[in-house]
Structures are given as C-alpha cells and as structure tokens.
Amino acid sequence: MKKLLDKFLFAVMVLMVVAPAVSVFLWMLSLSLKNEVDTLAYPPALIPSSPTLANFIAVFDGGPFFSYFLNSVIVSGSATLMAIAVGVPAGYGITRMKARKMLLTIMIARMTPAISFLIPLFTVFQAIGLTGTLAPIIVTHMVITLPITVYIVAGYFETLPRELEEAATMDGCSVWQSFRHVALPLARPGIMVAAILAFIFSWNNFVFGAVLAGRETRTLPVAIYNVLTFEQIAWGPLAAAALLVTLPVLILTLFIQKEIVGGLTAGGVKGS
Known part of the structure; x- marks a missing residue:
C-alpha cells in the first residue's frame, strides 16, 4: 500500500512539473493550425474547427527559412564543438x-545576464568589421556553451576513479596520455550530455543573434521575432514559426534521451 501511495505521489509531482510545458506546447500547436477567425474566437478552443497549414506556408513565404535554419545549425554546432574542445580539457584540469x-x-x-557581455563584445566586433557575419555570433555563443560544458564535465571527471590514471602514470604515461587514453573514454557519457545541453542552449538563444546578426545571418529565434508586425500580432504564423x-x-531530445539519462546517472553510480 505504501509503495502504491509513493508511486501515486510521484506521478502527481511529475504531472505538476510537466503539465505547464505540455499545455504551452499543445496551445502553440493549436494556434499554428487555426485560421484567423478561430484564433480571435472567444472563448478560445484548443481544437481548431477547420485545421489549416496556411500559417506554415506563410512562414516559409515570409523569408528564407531554410537559410536561417542553416545559420542556426552552423552557429550552434560550431559553438558546441568549440566549447567541447576547450571545455573538456579545462574541466579535467x-x-x-x-x-x-x-x-x-x-x-x-x-549566470551573468547576456547584455553584460553583449555591449563590449558588440563594440569589439564592430571595430574589426565582423558585425553582420556568423563569426561573432559563434564566439558570443561560447559564453553560453563553454561554462555549462566545463561545469558538467568537471563534475563527471570528479567521479572517475583516480586509481586508473595513477596506474597509467606508473606504466609510463604522461599527463596528456593519461587524459587522452584513460579519462577521456571513461568520460564519454558526461561529454555527450554537456554537448547536447550546450547545443540546446545555443539553439534557443535570441539576444546575441538579434544584435550581431545581419539580414542574411539571422538565426531561427531572431527570424521568429521578424514575424511580429507593427499593425497586429499574427498569432498563427508566430505559433507556426515557434x-x-x-x-x-x-x-533531438527524444532520440537521445537515453544518452542524457545514462550520462547523468553513470557519473552518480561511479561516484558512489
């Protein structure tokens, strides 16, 4: 009886945490499939009376969506790879x-607000003539990706048994060889988690792209902002773009959720 009650309470807690996010996602999906009449109807209804894909068509017709998508992939991918290249050795050290x-x-x-870094970085990139290109966006996104990478990887390296590295050192390995051949393979789950979270945080960032990007180098979050108009908010296209x-x-999260859970739990098991 006690186990059943514990499972019920756990399910209720999970539902309380997940319900707001799921509700927002379902409402966004509903708005993206509504026409303008259904969008402005009162009281609002979750299920559209006549579902339409016109909002998605409007998003693709409103600008080079695939170009913005490619920009986001390049920026987030590059910032993540650079953060892993720098953050993993830094976390180990x-x-x-x-x-x-x-x-x-x-x-x-x-944790420092992004605007604190944005103003001086914008001044520097403007002085060297890089504003409007992807390079400054990639560099500034490392403000997001590098700290989270170092923090996660350092915590994972801390759980690894030191005896393995000491044994490698006694066999003649240098510090770099011990890191490369012993610690790095063992830390793969933690590195995967750090890379995934860094990519997601970079993908969702808006501030840096809004200020540093040009017309052709906008990322997807900035492109969504351009859906807004001065006359009125086009809720349907806005929801479709979002x-x-x-x-x-x-x-991505659904496909690699096992990697995330495995990476987070593996460190805890090794550290116990």
Whole structure:
C-alpha cells in the first residue's frame, strides 16, 4: 500500500512539473493550425474547427527559412564543438587541481545576464568589421556553451576513479596520455550530455543573434521575432514559426534521451 501511495505521489509531482510545458506546447500547436477567425474566437478552443497549414506556408513565404535554419545549425554546432574542445580539457584540469573556486567563477560568468557581455563584445566586433557575419555570433555563443560544458564535465571527471590514471602514470604515461587514453573514454557519457545541453542552449538563444546578426545571418529565434508586425500580432504564423524552431530540438531530445539519462546517472553510480 505504501509503495502504491509513493508511486501515486510521484506521478502527481511529475504531472505538476510537466503539465505547464505540455499545455504551452499543445496551445502553440493549436494556434499554428487555426485560421484567423478561430484564433480571435472567444472563448478560445484548443481544437481548431477547420485545421489549416496556411500559417506554415506563410512562414516559409515570409523569408528564407531554410537559410536561417542553416545559420542556426552552423552557429550552434560550431559553438558546441568549440566549447567541447576547450571545455573538456579545462574541466579535467580544474578537477585534478581541485580548483573549485575557478569552477564557481565560470558558473558566475554563465549566470551573468547576456547584455553584460553583449555591449563590449558588440563594440569589439564592430571595430574589426565582423558585425553582420556568423563569426561573432559563434564566439558570443561560447559564453553560453563553454561554462555549462566545463561545469558538467568537471563534475563527471570528479567521479572517475583516480586509481586508473595513477596506474597509467606508473606504466609510463604522461599527463596528456593519461587524459587522452584513460579519462577521456571513461568520460564519454558526461561529454555527450554537456554537448547536447550546450547545443540546446545555443539553439534557443535570441539576444546575441538579434544584435550581431545581419539580414542574411539571422538565426531561427531572431527570424521568429521578424514575424511580429507593427499593425497586429499574427498569432498563427508566430505559433507556426515557434513550433518549427522547437521541433528540431524536441526531436533531438527524444532520440537521445537515453544518452542524457545514462550520462547523468553513470557519473552518480561511479561516484558512489
């Protein structure tokens, strides 16, 4: 009886956490399939009376959507790869040096509002003539991807048994060889989780792209903002555009959710 009650309470808690996100997603899906009459109807209805794909067509007709999609892939992919290339060795070094204060400093940089970095970075990129290209967006997105990568990877390296690296050192391996051949393969699940989360955070970022991007280098979140008009808010196309931006990340998360859960739980098991 107690186990049944515990499962019921757990299910209720999960429902309370998930319900708001699911409700917003379903309402966004509903708006994207409604015509203008259904959108403005009162009281509003979740199920459209006459579903239509006109809002999605309007999004593709309103601008080079595939070009913006490619920009987002390039920016998020590049920022993630650069964060992994820099963050994994940094996380390993921080862990082995037990530099917890440095790790805290990195997380403070992640929690600092993006506008604090945006103004000086914009000034620098404008001075060297890079504004309007993808390069400054990729670099600024490392403000998002690098700290989260270092934090996750450092926490994972901390759970790995030191005895394996010490054994490798006794066999003649250098610090770099011990990192490359022993620690790095063992930390693969943690690195995967860090890469996935870094990519998602970069994909959803709006501020840097809105200021630094040009007309042809906009990312998808910035492209959604352009759906808004001064006369009125086109809720249907706006919801359709938001759904198209959310869909790749949603599909990615569904396909690799086992990797995420496995990576997060593996570190906890090894550290116990």
